[in-house]
Amino acid sequence: MPIYICPNCKRRSVDLDGYEGFSTQAVQCRDCGFGFLFELLEDYYPAPGTGFVVCDADARVLAAGRGVFELTGFADADLLGRDVADALALSDASPIAVVREWGVRKLGQKIEIRTKAGLEKSVTADFFPAYDEDGGLLLALTPR
Ligand SMILES: [Zn+2]
Known part of the structure; x- marks a missing residue:
């Protein structure tokens, strides 16, 4: 059963009534109205500080x-x-290449990012492939 997560408010929903998969229109979060829901094959529990970035098939935000x-x-x-x-x-x-090529998750990657201010920050990164036709991926960044 598909599980969806809202990259904005992190609400997880199970597609019980077919709402999320019903139309070809962009689906929205029922709670916050965010314009994307991301389909997960297995449930996933983000940490309170996790931030999600949704990317297209070319890994563009x-x-x-x-x-x-x-x-x-x-x-x-x-x-x-x-x-x-x-x-x-x-x-x-x-991990981005692995996710895109193989369609598998890469969880718990210990990497650094650079903030806008130029500071290195250590994060745990989880990469998820998109299962729709457009491809793409979801990146979950959690400070560590
Ligand atoms: Zn939401």
């Missing part, structure tokens, strides 16, 4: 959820359309 600004100093507009590995200066971007 489509949306950043609540918490990303607190973590990185980047506002949405700073990130939109940019290559996520470049924008956040991921110390190891190889």
Whole structure:
């Protein structure tokens, strides 16, 4: 049964009534109205400080959820359309290629990012592949 997570408010929902998968229109979070829901094959429990970044199939940022600004100093507009590995200066971007090529999760990656202020920050990064036709991926960043 598909599980969806809102990259903004982190509400997890199970597609009980077919609402999320019902139309080809962009689905929205029923709680906060965020324009993306991300489908997960297995449930996932983000930490309170986790920030989600939604990327397209080319790993360019489509949306950043609540918490990303607190973590990185980047506002949405700073990130939109940019290559996520470049924008956040991921110390190891190889999980992105694995996720895109193999369609598997890469969880618990200990990497560094660079904040807008130029500071290195240690995070645990979880990478999720998108299961829709557009591809793409979800990046969950948790400070450590
Ligand atoms: Zn939401």
